[in-house]
Amino acid sequence: MKDMKNKENLTDRDWQELAGFMSEETGIKSEKLKRFMAEDSYETERKWKELKYMKNNEQINVDQAWDKVVSKINETENNIIQGPGSVILLRRTLMKIAAVALILLSIGAAAVYIVKTDALSRKITATTGNDEKNLRVTLPDGSSVILNRNTRLSYRSNFGRSGRNVSLDGEAFFEITPDKSNAFTVDAGKAMIKVLGTSFNVITNNDESAVEVFVETGHVMLYDESGSQNIMLDPGFVGTLSQKSSKKKLNDNPNYMAWNKGLLNYSGQTLEVVFHDLKRVYNMEIVADDKEILELPWAITIDNQSQDTIIRLICASFILNYTKDGNVYHLRKK
Incomplete structure (x- = not known):
């Protein structure tokens, strides 16, 4: 038994x-x-x-x-x-x-016969590498998904005929075609996301090892598989869910969706915030060898410049030197 x-x-x-x-x-x-x-x-x-x-x-x-x-x-x-x-x-x-x-x-x-099941239907997978982003995937129902770097999106070939279900590993922005009779579900590993028609961003593993969802339009349900944790998110809110907790807050980061467009605007944010954004948007790894550098405020607009241009802008603004070790930039005071 x-x-x-x-x-x-x-x-x-x-x-x-x-x-x-x-x-x-x-x-x-x-x-x-x-x-x-x-x-x-x-x-x-x-x-x-x-x-x-x-x-x-x-x-x-x-x-x-x-x-x-x-x-x-x-x-x-x-x-x-x-x-x-x-x-x-x-x-x-x-x-x-x-x-x-x-x-x-x-x-x-x-x-053994192949019968009424979706388990054996062909899986379709779209992936992006370390140097790829903004890959747009159009699903059979007309919904659109834009993938950030190092992201995998999977769905079955019978998508739409047997539910609207996808699996995501990484980060992606979704624009979902409305269908009140057929909910759209994202399996994000540690959590599930369910919507009817909306636009939202999903990170399956954020800095705190949680699933993170930002809602741009519509309403989104974020929940775990057991159903013990669930959050209803309205436009402008960010929700996070991990094995230990779930929470939501109003988004206060004007550059949250910058990875999609490459445009970053700063009006006094610290370099610690800037470096975090540059990692997510431009895949730049910046280490401040002098920790005081992280507290410096910066006011600037970055609009799809190259990594070398961005690091030189930082150094010129604060009289810093930099060295590059592999793909990592190290900053220190002159």
């Missing part, structure tokens, strides 16, 4: 991650799934590979396959309920991930 218990504890996201791993699209990050695979007595991986290499011309009877899934689920439920108070969540999970269920329940490769 050990394996069946493990299956009951898997969430919908776990099933999707398992499907991605079996399809050789992603690795397994979840410790829970690693334990499941280590204890797996259903030979899941072998049977998935048999499904993968099934002949393309083999005839598939979808209705017959679906009936077999339902029959097997009922049979399994009857076998595993052991006493009062037992809660069996297997039906919901197996219905959603029917192909995985067929394998896990050992129906056998000859009887």
Whole structure:
């Protein structure tokens, strides 16, 4: 009964991650799934590979396959309920991930069918590297996503037909096509974001290792997978959510969205603030060898200048010297 218990504890996201791993699209990050695979007595991986290499011309009877899934689920439920108070969540999970269920329940490769499921649909992924930003991705529903550096956006090829769900790792700005009957959901790893039609920015791992969302228009729900933490964000607010806490505040940073346009305006902010923004917007790593430098105020506009031009502007404004070690600029007083 050990394996069946493990299956009951898997969430919908776990099933999707398992499907991605079996399809050789992603690795397994979840410790829970690693334990499941280590204890797996259903030979899941072998049977998935048999499904993968099934002949393309083999005839598939979808209705017959679906009936077999339902029959097997009922049979399994009857076998595993052991006493009062037992809660069996297997039906919901197996219905959603029917192909995985067929394998896990050992129906056998000859009887495995691709049925009513989105777990096996092709994943589409857009990525940016360290020197790339402002990659615009137009989703099938017309929604637009602009990716910052070192960002990965993934969604299934049946996007829009079976929900509007994407996964994000990094930072991106979303402009969502309104659809009141079909919410748009972003899986940001530690948190989920749900909207109907709005524009907002997402950072999946900010300086405090939290998911951060800034709302430009509309309303956004930020919540964790368990539902124990949730925040409703209105335009102009920034919300953060981590495993320990959730909070929101009115955005007071006029340069919050500068990574998208490259325009930074300062009217007395300290160089510590400026250096933080330059890292996010221009991918500049600046270290003040003399810590007093960080407290110096600066009033200037930076509009898509090169890194070398920016560092020279800083040095000329405050009579500083700089050296460059690899990709890191070091500042010190003359």
